[in-house]
Amino acid sequence: MRILLVEDDPHLRRSLAATLREENYAVDVAEDGEEGLSKALDYGYDAIVLDGMLPRLDGWEVLKRLRPGTATPVLMLTARDTVRDRVRGLDGGADDYLTKPFDGEELLARLRALIRRAAGQTRSRIEIGPLVLDTASRTVTVAGREVSVTAREYGLLEYLVLHRGRVVTRTTLYDHLFDEEDRSLSNLLDVHVSNLRKKLGIELIETRRGHGYIVP
Amino acid sequence: MKSLFQSLRWRIQAWHALLLFLVIGASMLPALHFAHESMQRRLEDEVQRLGRNLMRSLSRELRTAAGEEDRGPMVPSEFVRRLLASPIALPADLADSFQGDEPGHAYASFRNAEGETVFQTANAPAGLAFLPVHEKEYQGETRFVGHRCEQASSFPEGLAVVVGRDISPDIDRMRTMAGIYAGIGLAVWLLGLLGGWWLSGRAIRPIRTISETAGRIAEGNTDERIDPRAMDAELARLSDVLNETFDRLGAAFERQRQFTADASHELRTPIAILLSETQRLLKRERSPEEYREGLAVCSETAQRMRRLTESLLILARQEDSAPTESGSLCDLAEVVEGALEPLRAMAEKRGRRLEARLSPALCRGEAGALGVLVSNLVGNALEYGGDTLVVCGTTEGEVRVSVLDDGPGVPEPDLPHIFERFYRADPARSGDSGHSGLGLAIARAIAENHGGVLHASNRPEGGARFELHLPRAGA
Numbered sequence: 046m047r048i049l050l051v052e053d054d055p056h057l058r059r060s061l062a063a064t065l066r067e068e069n070y071a072v073d074v075a076e077d078g079e080e081g082l083s084k085a086l087d088y089g090y091d092a093i094v095l096d097g098m099l100p101r102l103d104g105w106e107v108l109k110r111l112r113p114g115t116a117t118p119v120l121m122l123t124a125r126d127t128v129r130d131r132v133r134g135l136d137g138g139a140d141d142y143l144t145k146p147f148d149g150e151e152l153l154a155r156l157r158a159l160i161r162r163a164a165g166q167t168r169s170r171i172e173i174g175p176l177v178l179d180t181a182s183r184t185v186t187v188a189g190r191e192v193s194v195t196a197r198e199y200g201l202l203e204y205l206v207l208h209r210g211r212v213v214t215r216t217t218l219y220d221h222l223f224d225e226e227d228r229s230l231s232n233l234l235d236v237h238v239s240n241l242r243k244k245l246g247i248e249l250i251e252t253r254r255g256h257g258y259i260v261p
Numbered sequence: 262m263k264s265l266f267q268s269l270r271w272r273i274q275a276w277h278a279l280l281l282f283l284v285i286g287a288s289m290l291p292a293l294h295f296a297h298e299s300m301q302r303r304l305e306d307e308v309q310r311l312g313r314n315l316m317r318s319l320s321r322e323l324r325t326a327a328g329e330e331d332r333g334p335m336v337p338s339e340f341v342r343r344l345l346a347s348p349i350a351l352p353a354d355l356a357d358s359f360q361g362d363e364p365g366h367a368y369a370s371f372r373n374a375e376g377e378t379v380f381q382t383a384n385a386p387a388g389l390a391f392l393p394v395h396e397k398e399y400q401g402e403t404r405f406v407g408h409r410c411e412q413a414s415s416f417p418e419g420l421a422v423v424v425g426r427d428i429s430p431d432i433d434r435m436r437t438m439a440g441i442y443a444g445i446g447l448a449v450w451l452l453g454l455l456g457g458w459w460l461s462g463r464a465i466r467p468i469r470t471i472s473e474t475a476g477r478i479a480e481g482n483t484d485e486r487i488d489p490r491a492m493d494a495e496l497a498r499l500s501d502v503l504n505e506t507f508d509r510l511g512a513a514f515e516r517q518r519q520f521t522a523d524a525s526h527e528l529r530t531p532i533a534i535l536l537s538e539t540q541r542l543l544k545r546e547r548s549p550e551e552y553r554e555g556l557a558v559c560s561e562t563a564q565r566m567r568r569l570t571e572s573l574l575i576l577a578r579q580e581d582s583a584p585t586e587s588g589s590l591c592d593l594a595e596v597v598e599g600a601l602e603p604l605r606a607m608a609e610k611r612g613r614r615l616e617a618r619l620s621p622a623l624c625r626g627e628a629g630a631l632g633v634l635v636s637n638l639v640g641n642a643l644e645y646g647g648d649t650l651v652v653c654g655t656t657e658g659e660v661r662v663s664v665l666d667d668g669p670g671v672p673e674p675d676l677p678h679i680f681e682r683f684y685r686a687d688p689a690r691s692g693d694s695g696h697s698g699l700g701l702a703i704a705r706a707i708a709e710n711h712g713g714v715l716h717a718s719n720r721p722e723g724g725a726r727f728e729l730h731l732p733r734a735g736a
Binding site: 054056057059060061063064067124125144145146147148149150 | 525526527529530532533534535536537538540541544545558561562
């Protein structure tokens with residue numbers, strides 16, 4: 046999953062980015078509204094964490110320009126906590142709202158929920174036959190037995206499962222699994238897919254030659 | 262709930278009731294008194310006439326008995342002599358009125374000098390008081406005894422007479438009249454009370470409106486005001502005063518609210534950093550380098566919070582205290598000199614020149630606060646500007662401190678805002694740990710608190726100029 050973090054405070058930006066990366070999200074950062082907007086329009090992020098008070102363009106303005114063209118889920122993150130500000134953010138197209146100071150775990154849970162809902166899933170446990178993917182604990186079990194997968198493999202599997210029944214191109218996978226600092230590892234995609242097949246069974250991920258992959 | 266006597270309306274009503282009662286009483290009592298007097302006079306006349314009629318009738322009776330012709334009333338002496346000589350009965354023409362115990366009946370009783378009854382009607386009450394018979398002259402008086410009005414008289418010839426009448430019908434009439442008077446008075450009084458109640462209600466209705474409005478304001482509806490157009494002149498003044506007070510309180514409240522909002526807003530980000538960083542670090546084991554980095558971030562963030570709270574406190578103190586017109590005398594040049602001292606190291610570190618041209622400038626104020634002001638201005642100039650020149654001196658009744666730098670100056674669109682709290686002209690620096698965004702707000706608050714002004718402008722030759730004007734001491 047690839048996330049855009051737009052936050053002007055350098056310490057908070059660094060800390061949040063580190064937190065998200067440790068949860069195996071691919072994270073791009075932007076330090077003001079303009080940079081955030083252009084990045085948000087450039088890539089298909091799985092979610093955007095958007096600070097409200099930003100230099101150049103504030104968060105609400107970024108939202109206004111982002112909607113309705115881009116449907117990426119947006120989590121507003123701001124120090125303003127009046128009901129009016131929240132309503133303004135949500136009506137402006139934000140999908141969720143979190144006021145500073147917030148709890149790291151809550152931010153992660155809300156992000157997971159946003160991404161899940163955007164993919165059309167309503168629960169954090171996704172079952173495909175004997176395979177169960179728990180997006181909250183980031184674990185994979187097959188017939189009740191936990192299968193150990195690496196963070197990369199988990200990310201790949203989660204993306205394909207969340208977009209189950211749709212062909213996901215390699216480019217899309219590159220875009221969503223690796224952030225801008227992480228391009229060098231892109232050629233390992235095939236390795237991850239073949240590892241997953243070994244662990245979970247050949248039939249789980251099908252290859253559509255020339256198009257990409259699909260979890261049927 | 263206060264007692265009725267603490268209610269303005271009830272007190273007005275009580276006084277009104279008392280006054281009205283006195284006025285009605287004062288107008289009714291003389292009328293009643295006059296009516297009573299005239300009744301008595303009428304009764305006295307009546308009783309006297311009754312006596313005269315009785316005499317005349319008796320004279321006629323005496324003459325008839327003696328076989329004489331009726332020649333009008335006898336002279337008293339002869340009447341007495343004849344009456345004492347021959348006792349007679351009550352003449353028929355008077356029998357009707359001088360008998361029985363009906364209300365209004367008349368009676369009469371005659372005695373001779375020895376106190377023996379010579380003539381008496383059957384209904385004469387017992388215990389009648391006769392006047393003593395005087396040797397030389399006639400005596401008479403009219404009196405009221407209980408329910409009777411009677412005339413007592415005595416003739417020197419040796420006769421004492423009491424002729425009287427029962428006046429209970431008159432007393433009843435008098436009582437009825439007094440009752441009617443009291444009834445009318447009571448009705449007028451009650452009507453007056455009703456009118457007074459209505460009037461006092463009308464008079465205090467604006468007060469109720471005011472108190473209701475004030476109540477709504479107290480409940481938090483701070484935008485509401487009393488409409489002075491709906492008030493009479495006296496209360497319109499009060500409404501204006503109250504509205505002004507509400508405005509001032511509202512503004513102070515709004516400042517306070519804004520301040521709290523600002524403060525909590527500015528503290529939220531550093532707290533978010535502390536939470537996020539500590540939670541991240543605690544999630545799993547890390548290398549000492551990672552811990553060190555994380556702790557450095559936390560420490561820096563805590564410092565930032567400390568600076569912020571200190572600045573907020575200075576600002577709060579400046580805005581809360583009254584303008585210090587009677588501050589102690591101080592030389593602004595010395596204040597500037599003192600403030601520049603700690604900044605020289607900073608100038609040196611940044612490779613900037615810090616020059617001061619100071620001449621004595623006496624003003625009244627708090628040297629500590631003025632030092633903070635100068636320090637904030639010069640610190641800003643060194644940080645965002647460049648080489649800095651501080652000029653201090655006295656001109657035309659005021660003292661002036663100018664801080665000039667040769668940096669890029671303040672962007673024009675930002676000039677009107679740079680004294681606002683938490684306004685940062687350069688967004689790229691926003692959140693930089695060194696600055697709270699309150700320095701210039703504090704500087705202006707201090708200047709205004711000393712009765713001065715603080716201006717910012719850009720110099721035509723480039724760079725920013727901050728100018729502080731303060732009233733000169735003794736000017």
